[in-house]
Amino acid sequence: xxxxxxxxxxxxxxxxxxxxxxxxxxxxxxxxxxxxxxxxxxxxxxxxxxxxxxxxxxxxxxxxxxxxxxxxxxxxxxxxxxxxxxxxxxxxxxxxxxxxxxxxxxxxxxxxxxxxxxxxxxxxxxxxxxxxxxxxxxxxxxxxxxxxxxxxxxxxxxxxxxxxxxxxxxxxxxxxxxxxxxxxxxxxxxxxxxxxxxxxxxxxxxxxxxxxxxxxxxxxxxxxxxxxxxxxxxxxxxxxxxxxxxxxxxxxxxxxxxxxxxxxxxxxxxxxxxxxxxxxxxxxxxxxxxxxxxxxxxxxxxxxxxxxxxxxxxxxxxxxxxxxxxxxxxxxxxxxxxxxxxxxxxxxxxxxxxxxxxxxxxxxxxxxxxxxxxxxxxxxxxxxxxxxxxxxxxxxxxxxxxxxxxxxxxxxxxxxxxxxxxxxxxxxxxxxxxxxxxxxxxxxxxxxxxxxxxxxxxxxxxxxxxxxxxxxxxxxxxxxxxxxxxxxxxxxxxxxxxxxxxxxxxxxxxxxxxxxxxx
Amino acid sequence: xxxxxxxxxxxxxxxxxxxxxxxxxxxxxxxxxxxxxxxxxxxxxxxxxxxxxxxxxxxxxxxxxxxxxxxxxxxxxxxxxxxxxxxxxxxxxxxxxxxxxxxxxxxxxxxxxxxxxxxxxxxxxxxxxxxxxxxxxxxxxxxxxxxxxxxxxxxxxxxxxxxxxxxxxxxxxxxxxxxxxxxxxxxxxxxxxxxxxxxxxxxxxxxxxxxxxxxxxxxxxxxxxxxxxxxxxxxxxxxxxxxxxxxxxxxxxxxxxxxxxxxxxxxxxxxxxxxxxxxxxxxxxxxxxxxxxxxxxxxxxxxxxxxxxxxxxxxxxxxxxxxxxxxxxxxxxxxxxxxxxxxxxxxxxxx
Numbered sequence: 001x002x003x004x005x006x007x008x009x010x011x012x013x014x015x016x017x018x019x020x021x022x023x024x025x026x027x028x029x030x031x032x033x034x035x036x037x038x039x040x041x042x043x044x045x046x047x048x049x050x051x052x053x054x055x056x057x058x059x060x061x062x063x064x065x066x067x068x069x070x071x072x073x074x075x076x077x078x079x080x081x082x083x084x085x086x087x088x089x090x091x092x093x094x095x096x097x098x099x100x101x102x103x104x105x106x107x108x109x110x111x112x113x114x115x116x117x118x119x120x121x122x123x124x125x126x127x128x129x130x131x132x133x134x135x136x137x138x139x140x141x142x143x144x145x146x147x148x149x150x151x152x153x154x155x156x157x158x159x160x161x162x163x164x165x166x167x168x169x170x171x172x173x174x175x176x177x178x179x180x181x182x183x184x185x186x187x188x189x190x191x192x193x194x195x196x197x198x199x200x201x202x203x204x205x206x207x208x209x210x211x212x213x214x215x216x217x218x219x220x221x222x223x224x225x226x227x228x229x230x231x232x233x234x235x236x237x238x239x240x241x242x243x244x245x246x247x248x249x250x251x252x253x254x255x256x257x258x259x260x261x262x263x264x265x266x267x268x269x270x271x272x273x274x275x276x277x278x279x280x281x282x283x284x285x286x287x288x289x290x291x292x293x294x295x296x297x298x299x300x301x302x303x304x305x306x307x308x309x310x311x312x313x314x315x316x317x318x319x320x321x322x323x324x325x326x327x328x329x330x331x332x333x334x335x336x337x338x339x340x341x342x343x344x345x346x347x348x349x350x351x352x353x354x355x356x357x358x359x360x361x362x363x364x365x366x367x368x369x370x371x372x373x374x375x376x377x378x379x380x381x382x383x384x385x386x387x388x389x390x391x392x393x394x395x396x397x398x399x400x401x402x403x404x405x406x407x408x409x410x411x412x413x414x415x416x417x418x419x420x421x422x423x424x425x426x427x428x429x430x431x432x433x434x435x436x437x438x439x440x441x442x443x444x445x446x447x448x449x450x451x452x453x454x455x456x457x458x459x460x461x462x463x464x465x466x467x468x469x470x471x472x473x474x475x476x477x478x479x480x481x482x483x484x485x486x487x488x489x490x491x492x493x494x495x496x497x498x499x500x501x502x503x504x505x506x507x508x509x510x511x512x513x514x515x516x517x518x519x
Numbered sequence: 520x521x522x523x524x525x526x527x528x529x530x531x532x533x534x535x536x537x538x539x540x541x542x543x544x545x546x547x548x549x550x551x552x553x554x555x556x557x558x559x560x561x562x563x564x565x566x567x568x569x570x571x572x573x574x575x576x577x578x579x580x581x582x583x584x585x586x587x588x589x590x591x592x593x594x595x596x597x598x599x600x601x602x603x604x605x606x607x608x609x610x611x612x613x614x615x616x617x618x619x620x621x622x623x624x625x626x627x628x629x630x631x632x633x634x635x636x637x638x639x640x641x642x643x644x645x646x647x648x649x650x651x652x653x654x655x656x657x658x659x660x661x662x663x664x665x666x667x668x669x670x671x672x673x674x675x676x677x678x679x680x681x682x683x684x685x686x687x688x689x690x691x692x693x694x695x696x697x698x699x700x701x702x703x704x705x706x707x708x709x710x711x712x713x714x715x716x717x718x719x720x721x722x723x724x725x726x727x728x729x730x731x732x733x734x735x736x737x738x739x740x741x742x743x744x745x746x747x748x749x750x751x752x753x754x755x756x757x758x759x760x761x762x763x764x765x766x767x768x769x770x771x772x773x774x775x776x777x778x779x780x781x782x783x784x785x786x787x788x789x790x791x792x793x794x795x796x797x798x799x800x801x802x803x804x805x806x807x808x809x810x811x812x813x814x815x816x817x818x819x820x821x822x823x824x825x826x827x828x829x830x831x832x833x834x835x836x837x838x839x840x841x842x843x844x845x846x847x848x849x850x851x852x853x854x855x856x857x858x859x860x861x862x863x864x865x866x867x868x869x870x
Contacts, residue, residue, distance in 0.1 A: 308747075310747060330747070330748075331750070332749075333749075334749045347741075348744055349747070350741070351736075351740035351741040352740060354740055358733070362737060363748045365748075366730060376728055
């Protein structure tokens with residue numbers, strides 16, 4: 001057994017808004033191991049990592065690093081002491097070269113003040129070679145793919161002599177192939193004596209790569225296990241506390257699938273001269289779920305924002321039941337039967353500071369049912385809210401509680417409940433289960449399928465491959481603002497094959513793509 | 520107990536006031552020969568005479584109106600400080616109407632106040648429109664409007680309404696029919712207090728029980744959420760600005776008709792800016808604003824009495840005010856105890 005490099009004891013973290021992110025978490029990390037932290041977002045993984053990295057400070061508890069009690073005051077201290085972190089959102093300067101990004105802040109100098117570019121290139125080249133990264137360090141970062149940017153981030157930490165490297169959900173933005181490559185690198189680091197803290201909620205990956213696994217739930221540690229001592233099923237059980245079914249086939253009724261409910265024709269979008277969306281065409285039948293797969297940042301969120309009327313679109317038309325809704329206001333679009341579960345629930349989906357009830361009626365507040373001649377009918381609102389809370393089993397004290405006192409999963413349930421309650425004809429669900437616990441995710445999936453069974457047309461956009469594959473009936477893949485593949489039956493598609501389309505390696509012919517529009 | 524957000528706010532407010540008073544007392548120890556007497560005068564003198572209490576209420580009325588006008592804007596996350604200019608200009612409007620002859624003492628003040636309110640609302644629409652249509656920074660436009668309205672108001676008074684028998688800026692005398700009657704004998708508390716109460720009740724109902732109020736609150740809490748839900752920010756910004764301007768105009772009119780015999784403001788009265796303070800202390804809540812206005816008025820009256828009867832200058836009260844504002848507006852003041860209470864509560868729930 002190798003030595004312990006980092007030891008956390010009874011870490012508790014309470015944010016100033018009263019949210020308890022970590023409660024008495026104890027875990028140790030050994031030299032030269034890949035140690036995964038699993039749990040849903042909101043389980044406290046990220047907070048724990050931020051505490052290690054000095055961005056957040058523990059409210060109580062002790063951290064022992066290299067045998068000495070430590071509490072880093074900021075990330076700079078952590079970096080100087082050999083801890084590196086690769087964030088989910090990259091912190092790179094697009095207009096700099098790879099080498100410049102890597103040395104930034106610790107540049108090799110000449111004549112004391114000036115950057116020694118040659119030296120910077122040499123150092124980074126050697127570094128890349130040493131760690132088996134194959135890349136041109138003189139390239140500008142803005143030209144790199146997502147996975148290459150991630151490599152730059154990792155090299156940045158290695159350049160700063162990181163002994164412990166924290167990777168926050170590194171595979172969220174990668175295709176299956178890229179994930180494989182990353183894992184090869186990580187194993188190499190391990191053999192060179194680095195300690196890797198791997199944060200994820202993808203259990204397959206965790207199982208494939210880890211030496212030890214710590215499971216977090218609800219801000220607490222549910223234990224640390226050797227990889228060989230625990231199965232994926234056991235992990236799942238520890239994370240949610242019960243067994244979860246992963247197939248929804250039993251819930252899907254065969255629908256009549258007659259009329260086209262939602263149709264999109266020739267959508268275009270340019271931003272700063274760069275095409276973001278290129279000639280998007282698709283249609284969704286009543287009672288059908290169309291999945292949109294793709295690596296994040298390939299035009300999906302621009303597509304959705306455009307369709308619901310929150311951002312501009314340069315050209316194209318879209319229809320609900322043959323009614324052109326292209327240039328209608330958000331409000332009018334909603335009245336015509338559009339509903340939308342936004343990607344970022346805290347930014348768009350709810351109003352923090354308002355009550356659960358107030359958040360449940362926002363797209364509904366002008367309806368006669370909850371209004372008197374002058375005043376809103378508080379009693380009716382309470383009734384609607386209570387009913388929705390019950391139907392969607394939202395865990396809250398009552399409808400007067402502040403929305404931010406709820407967990408992520410329950411907040412998302414509030415969003416879904418509200419959007420369902422307007423009786424939409426078309427539902428656009430964007431990453432509807434991102435970062436919430438498995439139990440709530442499963443519940444929301446069932447709600448979507450339930451809507452489908454009631455003949456609602458659903459557009460499901462997700463970066464989570466499992467989600468689109470399990471829930472949708474048909475599937476399209478987006479790559480660089482284009483639809484590059486269309487599958488009539490999601491069931492017939494393999495994950496690896498999808499990966500090839502998502503990476504832009506493969507592309508279907510025009511004939512097949514036309515079928516996305518159902519004609 | 521501290522875990523409850525609302526109770527925590529109240530405790531925090533009380534602690535802030537207490538700290539400010541302690542600090543004041545320390546200052547008095549340094550600057551006053553009779554610190555204890557000065558201190559008790561400031562704290563308790565307003566309670567000793569009906570007339571003094573009357574002074575508190577009189578001062579409170581315009582501060583409340585200005586606070587209510589500003590609070591509505593702040594609620595919508597509009598940082599507009601234009602109430603100051605509206606108070607001034609609507610004072611001129613009030614003078615113009617109040618100096619006209621009108622037969623009935625019932626109709627005259629009503630008409631004056633309504634016209635003043637209407638003008639205030641229309642003026643407020645200017646920064647409102649630019650905000651809604653072009654997303655102009657409302658802080659800049661509203662401050663600019665203050666200067667414009669002051670210049671314009673002064674111009675009108677001097678050229679069309681100046682009373683020649685009085686030195687300095689002064690309009691002709693208001694007609695007796697226009698004045699708001701005093702309603703509590705041996706004080707100067709006038710009918711304006713009733714108008715204030717009506718305004719607060721209406722605002723409270725509007726804000727918490729109508730669709731408009733719901734839209735205002737949701738937009739203020741999260742603009743993206745409001746947009747996503749299909750609320751129309753354009754109209755909302757116009758409506759909110761109008762109502763705020765209307766309240767400002769009414770407040771100005773009520774103050775002049777209740778307390779003055781003629782328009783005599785030769786500079787911006789400062790009520791609008793103090794209104795922003797009331798809005799902040801009152802957490803943009805109608806009742807809270809009036810409570811804040813009462814507290815500040817009480818403090819000012821006490822300080823005034825202290826200045827007249829002891830050796831302490833009236834300016835001391837500015838220190839107290841500043842300290843209260845500092846602590847109340849601080850996000851982190853006493854937070855630690857709030858969090859500790861939350862931890863304990865969380866632990867109990869788990870057990």
